[in-house]
Amino acid sequence: MDNTYAALPERFFVRANPAKVLSPVLLAFNAPLAEELGLQLPSDDPEALAKLFSGNALPQGADPLAQAYAGHQFGHFVPQLGDGRALLLGDIVDRNGQRRDIQLKGSGRTAFSRGGDGKSWLGPVLREYVVSEAMHHLGVPTTRALAAVKTGEQVMREQGPLPGGVFTRVAASHVRVGTFQYFASRGDAEAIAALAAYAIDRHYPELAAEDRPVLRLFEAVVSAQARLVSRWMGVGFIHGVMNTDNTSVSGETIDYGPCAFMDEFHRDKVFSSIDRHGRYAYAQQPAIAAWNLARLAEGLLLADDGHADFEAALAAFGPKFESEYLATMSAKFGIANAVAEDLQLIEDFMELLQKDGLDFTVSFRELIDSVWTAEEPRFGDWQARWQKRIGEQPGGADAARELMQASNPRFIPRNHRIEEAIDDAIRGDYRVFEELCELVKRPFEEQPDFERYAEPPLPQERVTRTFCGT
Numbered sequence: 001m002d003n004t005y006a007a008l009p010e011r012f013f014v015r016a017n018p019a020k021v022l023s024p025v026l027l028a029f030n031a032p033l034a035e036e037l038g039l040q041l042p043s044d045d046p047e048a049l050a051k052l053f054s055g056n057a058l059p060q061g062a063d064p065l066a067q068a069y070a071g072h073q074f075g076h077f078v079p080q081l082g083d084g085r086a087l088l089l090g091d092i093v094d095r096n097g098q099r100r101d102i103q104l105k106g107s108g109r110t111a112f113s114r115g116g117d118g119k120s121w122l123g124p125v126l127r128e129y130v131v132s133e134a135m136h137h138l139g140v141p142t143t144r145a146l147a148a149v150k151t152g153e154q155v156m157r158e159q160g161p162l163p164g165g166v167f168t169r170v171a172a173s174h175v176r177v178g179t180f181q182y183f184a185s186r187g188d189a190e191a192i193a194a195l196a197a198y199a200i201d202r203h204y205p206e207l208a209a210e211d212r213p214v215l216r217l218f219e220a221v222v223s224a225q226a227r228l229v230s231r232w233m234g235v236g237f238i239h240g241v242m243n244t245d246n247t248s249v250s251g252e253t254i255d256y257g258p259c260a261f262m263d264e265f266h267r268d269k270v271f272s273s274i275d276r277h278g279r280y281a282y283a284q285q286p287a288i289a290a291w292n293l294a295r296l297a298e299g300l301l302l303a304d305d306g307h308a309d310f311e312a313a314l315a316a317f318g319p320k321f322e323s324e325y326l327a328t329m330s331a332k333f334g335i336a337n338a339v340a341e342d343l344q345l346i347e348d349f350m351e352l353l354q355k356d357g358l359d360f361t362v363s364f365r366e367l368i369d370s371v372w373t374a375e376e377p378r379f380g381d382w383q384a385r386w387q388k389r390i391g392e393q394p395g396g397a398d399a400a401r402e403l404m405q406a407s408n409p410r411f412i413p414r415n416h417r418i419e420e421a422i423d424d425a426i427r428g429d430y431r432v433f434e435e436l437c438e439l440v441k442r443p444f445e446e447q448p449d450f451e452r453y454a455e456p457p458l459p460q461e462r463v464t465r466t467f468c469g470t
Contacts, residue, residue: 018055224251
């Protein structure tokens with residue numbers, strides 16, 4: 001392990017050590033990811049792993065630090081946030097030659113804790129483990145879950161004392177839009193240039209030789225965010241807290257606080273308990289991504305003052321997103337040779353889902369089964385239009401069905417099941433958590449043993465509000 005971020009100037013971070021915990025117990029360890037990272041770990045020794053992933057022991061080469069960053073939180077700028085309950089242990093070059101961060105979340109106070117305890121209770125740890133791994137297997141760019149540990153201690157929250165936990169996150173990096181904002185708000189052009197060079201080296205090394213690498217970095221992040229948000233939309237995912245400090249320049253999904261997957265479809269769907277005005281609703285996510293990118297451009301202008309070029313690059317987000325969205329959604333409908341006119345067919349189906357209050361994930365799986373259905377069409381007159389469209393493309397209905405099966409999951413981590421897993425875990429029962437961890441590995445396949453997890457919630461099971469991990 002190395003820590004390349006520690007080579008940046010000291011104003012980028014504050015060093016700290018994880019707080020020791022009482023009696024750590026390993027709840028989950030992602031052995032395939034550890035193998036992918038090339039980590040040499042005692043996978044047959046849960047006690048040793050619990051010490052490591054709780055922060056009670058540090059791996060060789062670790063140089064733990066809390067990163068400084070700022071951010072717009074629900075549109076309001078906070079000039080100093082930073083890692084208040086997380087520590088970057090370092091980074092490692094994986095078996096594919098990619099450098100990746102390893103971070104502990106819930107590891108105790110740092111210089112950025114702002115009066116908090118720096119701890120995490122177990123619920124957010126289990127939620128992020130399940131959802132981040134689900135996103136990976138769904139094909140959505142994301143940070144990954146390496147381990148989840150129960151600390152054996154209680155942490156105090158509004159609900160009272162709750163079991164504590166530590167989550168180990170793997171990321172391409174933890175450089176955020178808010179990291180650039182931290183230095184931009186201080187007028188620190190030197191730091192902006194250094195951070196841009198670091199981000200280019202980590203994520204877009206081919207840009208280093210360009211005439212204007214900072215502008216090219218911005219263009220690359222615009223493309224990455226367009227791709228990311230389109231993938232969110234394709235699986236009915238609502239991030240819930242798209243603050244600039246939760247927007248990664250790598251284009252990965254980062255931070256799974258009040259996130260959720262939709263059950264019944266609605267464009268204005270919101271789950272987050274603190275999103276009272278729908279700022280981060282499902283259909284608002286592309287516009288918010290563009291807004292966040294504008295904040296990134298403002299910071300990067302300290303290192304490259306070509307305003308007009310940055311405005312043009314930002315304006316390209318809309319067309320890029322539309323192209324990515326068309327590609328993502330057309331595959332869900334079995335359309336392999338999508339053209340712009342197909343957007344109307346797609347949007348008409350989404351309107352049908354919303355009008356009838358239909359389940360997003362289940363409806364697409366039912367659509368697979370209706371490829372050849374002529375009598376009593378499940379989706380009315382729209383279905384005949386769609387069947388005609390896929391029948392005109394090469395391979396016809398057979399090719400469409402194959403594409404749809406690879407693009408529409410049978411299983412998502414439904415919100416009521418995650419809450420069930422957390423409630424059970426508080427009582428010491430981890431069966432639902434373990435089953436969720438297993439089923440998300442094969443989301444597109446039929447899994448008879450886990451059939452109940454594919455079903456939408458009953459009215460009394462619906463979870464309509466989610467909460468930030470802090």
